[in-house]
Every structure is written in structure tokens, then in C-alpha cells.
Amino acid sequence: MTISVAERAELRTAVGELLADKCTEQDVRRVMDTDDGFDRALWRQLAEQGVLGMLVAAEYGGLAFGAQELEAVAEETGAALLPAPFISSAVLTVALLNAAGSDDDRRRLLPGLADGTAIGTVALTGAAGTWTPDGVDVRADADGNLTGAAHFVTWGQVADVLLVVARTADGVGVYEVGPDAAGFTRTAATVFDPTVRLSVFTFDNTPARRIGTAGWEVVQQALDYAVIASAGEQAGGSRRIFDMTVEYLKTRVQFGRQIGSFQALKHMAADLLLEVENATSAAQHAAAQIDSSDETADSAVALAGFACAEAYETITMNAIQMHGGIGFTWEHPAHLFLRRARTGLHLFGGTRLHRERYLVSKGA
Numbered sequence: 001m002t003i004s005v006a007e008r009a010e011l012r013t014a015v016g017e018l019l020a021d022k023c024t025e026q027d028v029r030r031v032m033d034t035d036d037g038f039d040r041a042l043w044r045q046l047a048e049q050g051v052l053g054m055l056v057a058a059e060y061g062g063l064a065f066g067a068q069e070l071e072a073v074a075e076e077t078g079a080a081l082l083p084a085p086f087i088s089s090a091v092l093t094v095a096l097l098n099a100a101g102s103d104d105d106r107r108r109l110l111p112g113l114a115d116g117t118a119i120g121t122v123a124l125t126g127a128a129g130t131w132t133p134d135g136v137d138v139r140a141d142a143d144g145n146l147t148g149a150a151h152f153v154t155w156g157q158v159a160d161v162l163l164v165v166a167r168t169a170d171g172v173g174v175y176e177v178g179p180d181a182a183g184f185t186r187t188a189a190t191v192f193d194p195t196v197r198l199s200v201f202t203f204d205n206t207p208a209r210r211i212g213t214a215g216w217e218v219v220q221q222a223l224d225y226a227v228i229a230s231a232g233e234q235a236g237g238s239r240r241i242f243d244m245t246v247e248y249l250k251t252r253v254q255f256g257r258q259i260g261s262f263q264a265l266k267h268m269a270a271d272l273l274l275e276v277e278n279a280t281s282a283a284q285h286a287a288a289q290i291d292s293s294d295e296t297a298d299s300a301v302a303l304a305g306f307a308c309a310e311a312y313e314t315i316t317m318n319a320i321q322m323h324g325g326i327g328f329t330w331e332h333p334a335h336l337f338l339r340r341a342r343t344g345l346h347l348f349g350g351t352r353l354h355r356e357r358y359l360v361s362k363g364a
Contacts, residue, residue, distance in 0.1 A: 001058075022039070022045065023081075025081075025336070027039065028080075032083050032195050033194070037083055037155075037157075037158070038083050038158070043116050046084070047115050051086070052116050054090065055098065055225065056094055056098075056113065056114040057098075060110035061114040067291050068284070070091065070229055071228055071229070071231070071287035075233070076236060078340075080240075081237065083194075083195035083196070085119050085120075085121065085155035087154065088119075088155040089118075089119045089120040089155070089161075091225050091226050092122050092222055093113060094113055095221065095226070096221075097110060097211070100218040105211055105212070112161070118160055118161050119155065119159045122165065123150030124136070124152075126138075126148075126150065129151060131348055131349040133172055133216045136165055137149055139166055140166040140173060146166055146175060146203035146205075147204060150201045151198075153200065154196070154198060155198075156188075156200075156201060163177075164203070174218065175209060176210075183206040185202045187202070191343075192339055193342065225290075228286055230305075230309070231279070231309075232283045233340075234308040234311070235311075237312055237316075237340060238275065238308075238312045240337070242276050242319065245319040272318055278307060279308040283304050285303075285304070286301045289301070298357065305348075305349060305351070305358075309341070310351055312337075312341040313338075316334065319334050320332075
């Protein structure tokens with residue numbers, strides 16, 4: 001469903017206001033140390049706003065929005081450092097079911113994902129973390145039993161809708177595994193960013209049910225939406241930490257002057273503003289190309305995949321430096337942004353893969 005620019009702005013404002021109230025820095029630090037790692041009450045509120053069902057068709061309880069609405073909301077979740085399985089469940093899992101599932105699959109699974117009563121994840125890549133067909137380490141036999149391991153499974157410990165990408169005799173397939181299936185084990189991974197939980201899934205002759213008959217192409221479609229959402233979060237996070245840094249430059253006084261008046265810091269801030277605007281443009285352009293089914297969509301998504309991630313890391317690293325000594329303390333929020341930025345360099349393909357995909361799309 002297409003909505004107007006004004007309606008999209010209203011959606012973004014509503015989400016931003018909710019997160020400003022319920023996802024402050026103090027809230028983020030509080031929930032990231034809990035067992036679940038996210039606030040289930042806030043999760044229900046996001047569901048009530050329709051955020052969790054943005055990509056779900058209306059007949060399954062969603063809003064049937066597109067990539068542009070997704071990207072706009074993701075800028076707000078990124079700015080707030082939302083610790084929640086938003087991309088994992090509402091984006092990657094939903095998009096994969098949209099692309100691979102039958103009507104029965106979608107009718108059975110999508111309503112719960114849209115209203116927040118279910119949480120989804122996709123076990124996709126092996127220990128190498130390549131996010132490519134060659135990187136899939138789980139294998140499925142002719143009866144649909146799975147063997148192997150999947151790493152970097154986002155929010156795998158709290159998920160109850162479990163989709164697994166596995167090698168088959170004829171390529172790659174998508175399978176559904178029950179949370180209590182025999183031979184299935186999930187283990188929480190040690191993470192650099194406590195606001196993004198990761199797991200390792202292992203399968204030992206685990207019974208599974210195949211979702212559809214399509215191969216890697218549907219997985220790539222779902223990954224494209226995850227990249228769009230990640231790029232939106234990176235753009236939103238970049239802008240938030242940049243604004244915090246500029247405010248600090250205006251208020252911090254050294255040698256009787258605001259440090260923002262120092263020429264070197266002015267130049268650094270100007271360069272970072274360009275990074276923020278470039279990241280935002282790349283994320284929004286990729287979303288628009290996906291929605292219009294433009295033939296350049298592949299290159300636009302790939303560009304957003306590496307440009308936004310790299311800009312976010314650059315901005316957060318410089319923001320810490322510009323804050324001086326206080327920026328290097330764990331108590332300062334800049335460190336939370338840096339950790340989210342570093343994590344985003346590797347999830348859903350990583351910047352190297354996105355660069356390679358961009359070059360291929362351009363015929364280089």
C-alpha cells in the first residue's frame with residue numbers, strides 16, 4: 001500500500017515520540033542487561049502502532065506498507081538504539097514468509113508476528129558469516145531433517161517462529177523448525193553490542209517443515225529488506241550521535257571559548273554532516289528503488305549496505321574523539337552508538353559483500 005509523504009512523516013513522528021518516552025538511554029541500559037534483552041511492554045506498544053506489521057498484508061493483520069515506510073521508521077529505532085528484535089522479526093522473518101511461504105504459511109504465522117505475540121528469526125549463515133549461498137552450513141535431507149549449525153542468528157533466544165535456510169540436494173531451501181524440536185539447540189553468543197542479541201543454532205537430525213519450494217532468490221529478497229532497515233537505523237543513529245556531538249561542541253568551554261568555535265572541530269563537524277546526509281540519502285534512495293521495482297534496486301540496496309554502515313562507524317568514532325575524555329567512558333552514550341555501528345558492519349552481508357554486489361550490478 002502506498003501512503004503519502006505526509007502520512008509517512010506522521011508515522012515516523014508517532015514512532016519517534018513513543019521511543020523518546022519509552023526508549024531513553026536509561027531504558028536501553030536497563031533492558032540490555034535483562035535475560036530477554038528487550039522491553040516486552042514496549043514491544044506490545046510498537047505492535048499497537050502497527051510497526052511490527054508494516055510489511056504484513058492487511059488480510060493477515062498488517063498494514064501492507066513498503067520499504068520507504070520501513071526505512072523511515074527504522075531511522076527512529078536507530079536513533080533510539082532500540083534494543084528489540086525489530087529487524088529480526090518484523091523485517092527479515094516477515095519478508096521471508098512473504099517471499100517463500102504459501103498462503104497457509106502466511107495465514108498461520110504472520111498474524112502473530114504482526115501483533116507481537118510471536119517473535120521470529122531466520123537462521124541463515126554459518127560460522128564464516130558470509131550471508132551467501134556458499135555460507136549456508138545447515139543441510140536438509142530428503143525427509144526434511146536438518147543437520148549442522150547456523151551462527152549470528154538475531155534474537156534467537158527469544159524467538160518462537162524459527163525459519164532455517166538449509167542446503168538441499170537441489171540448492172537452498174527454507175524450513176520451519178519448532179522451538180522444542182528434537183535435536184535442536186540454541187546457545188546465546190557473546191556479543192560486542194549488548195543491544196543486539198545473537199545466537200548459535202545447532203541441529204542434529206532435527207525434523208523440519210519446508211516453506212515453499214523457492215531457493216536463494218527468496219532469501220535474498222528478505223535480506224534486501226533487512227539491509228534497508230539496517231541502513232535506516234544506521235542513518236538515524238548517525239544523525240542522533242552527530243546532533244549530540246554538535247550540542248556538546250556548543251556547550252563545552254575550554255580556554256574561555258566554546259570548543260565548537262575551534263577551526264579544527266568546525267571542519268570535523270562539517271565532514272561528519274556530509275556523512276550523515278550521504279547515509280540518509282543512500283538509505284532512502286534504496287527504499288524508494290525497492291518500492292518502485294526499479295531495475296537499479298540491486299545496486300541501490302548494495303550501496304546503502306556499505307555506505308550507511310561505514311558512515312555510521314566513521315561518525316561514532318569521531319564523535320567519541322570530539323567529546324574528549326568523557327567520550328571514552330562507558331557511561332557516555334557515544335559508546336552505545338559505536339557498538340551498534342560496529343555490529344552493523346557485519347550483519348546481513350557485511351560491507352565487503354555489499355561492495356562486491358554493487359560492483360557486479362554495475363558490470364565492473
